[in-house]
Amino acid sequence: MKTKKVYTFLMAGVIGMSALTGCGINKDEVVATYKGGKAKLGEANFIARYNQLTKGSLYKQQAAGDIWNMDLTGNGTTMADSEIERSLEEYHEMLTMQAHQKEKGVELTKDEKAKIAEASKKFIKDNKKDALEEMTATESVVNEYLTLCTIKEKMYNEIVKDADDKVSDADANMSSYTAIKIDTLQKYDPQTGQKSIYTDAERNKINETAQKISDEISNGADMKTTAEKYGYTTTESSYAKDDENLDAAVKKELNSLNEGQVSKLIKTQAASYIVRLDKKVDEKATATHRTQIIQTRKQQLYSKILKKWQKKDNWKVKKSAMKKISFKNDLSKKQTKKN
Structure with missing residues (x-):
């Protein structure tokens, strides 16, 4: 305080x-x-x-x-x-x-x-x-x-x-991206607040829809418009090389993309993703991340002493x-x- x-x-x-x-x-x-x-x-x-x-x-x-x-x-x-x-x-x-x-x-x-x-x-x-x-x-x-x-x-x-207080550009760097996440393991009921596992039939239908979305975007359709067409949304975020919250498969795909490039459908155990790399170096997010790294080091040193x-x-x-x-x-x- x-x-x-x-x-x-x-x-x-x-x-x-x-x-x-x-x-x-x-x-x-x-x-x-x-x-x-x-x-x-x-x-x-x-x-x-x-x-x-x-x-x-x-x-x-x-x-x-x-x-x-x-x-x-x-x-x-x-x-x-x-x-x-x-x-x-x-x-x-x-x-x-x-x-x-x-x-x-x-x-x-x-x-x-x-x-x-x-x-x-x-x-x-x-x-x-x-x-x-x-x-x-x-x-x-x-x-x-x-x-x-x-x-x-x-x-x-x-x-x-x-x-x-010295942070390398590689450690500080934040890349920004846009993503469509399609849950394939479980569904959420907003009225009851409960989650339940999809049936095999439901999962097959969702996988078909996910592939359609991916194909349409690959053929030049707008990412946001296509997602909304099928009842999904796009989210904008950023990540660092040591980001543990981002699925490893998604991060690997993002790292392989050029700016503006959209991925094919990425399938994981719980969801499928379509991602677009917006900026390899997001300057604003990178500056914030650099500050956060330094602040974390300071707090760690203080706690240690x-x-x-x-x-x-x-x-x-x-x-x-x-x-x-x-x-x-x-x-x-x-x-x-x-x-």
């Missing part, structure tokens, strides 16, 4: 229910210990409840019901349990970065400290007392959270400076304290009255 975004959200100050019972958490209780320090329950609870608030609003746009009590994995773990655990890992990560900031010469500037102090005061001022108690959100807790966020961001930037440091910090979670963090009350409901 970028610090700038944290500032923006905290200063918005639209959180909390109008009548919370309060979680009764002792913010000074230790939730975890590590070499050289202790993690406080107040900060851990704040991070978890802040994530409950921000992510809960997003989840509610995607699904109805009590999101946090859902067990989406089927292993007996609720969404709340998973998020609380992830939040504690996030806290651990930030504390790790703080513990090693001198190694990278990272310090907060006077301006950053001033912005953090301003955002912390505004957050406390703009939100209800009961909601703040629920989040264990004192000015010092919020200040500490924003401080850790800022250190983490600056540490990330310092660590990834050592990542390899983080793992190395955490392996030696003797982090131990106090489960009895962690269990006191609860998503029972919904912080994503808007306030209905003023203090």
Whole structure:
């Protein structure tokens, strides 16, 4: 999470229910210990409840019901349990970065400290007392959270400076193509959302249609018009040489084509394809892919350093304290009255 975004959200100050019972958490209780320090329950609870608030609003746009009590994995773990655990890992990560900031010469500037102090005061001022108690959100807790966020961001930037940012043209290259995909193994019923296997008779008929489409396009018919004529569509996409999502047979055929050339019918186990190579080098997609490769290298380097440091910090979670963090009350409901 970028610090700038944290500032923006905290200063918005639209959180909390109008009548919370309060979680009764002792913010000074230790939730975890590590070499050289202790993690406080107040900060851990704040991070978890802040994530409950921000992510809960997003989840509610995607699904109805009590999101946090859902067990989406089927292993007996609720969404709340998973998020609380992830939040504690996030806290651990930030504390790790703080513990090693001198190694990278990272310090907060006077301006950053001033912005953090301003955002912390505004957050406390703009939100209800009961909601703040629920989040264990004192000015010092919020200040500490924003401080850790800022250190983490600056540490990330310092660590990834050592990542390899050189990507060969061959590795970065993205080729663009247009495809018609004709499923030959199973069909999808949009009304029931169910899939079923085609019968041999259905499959034979589909294969005949696929061959007709291929023959017509080979004889000069427009690819898009022909696909629609038989109830199919064309899709435009791009691929790299290491693309694992594209069927190997399709990729092999694309690699053999010249720009503008259309393939014969490509048969795979689950579908038949007709593809046209549009550009051997799609400059826009290639530039994006190059950036993605570099970003992946940076994240991998950061994760490697983080793992190395955490392996030696003797982090131990106090489960009895962690269990006191609860998503029972919904912080994503808007306030209905003023203090």
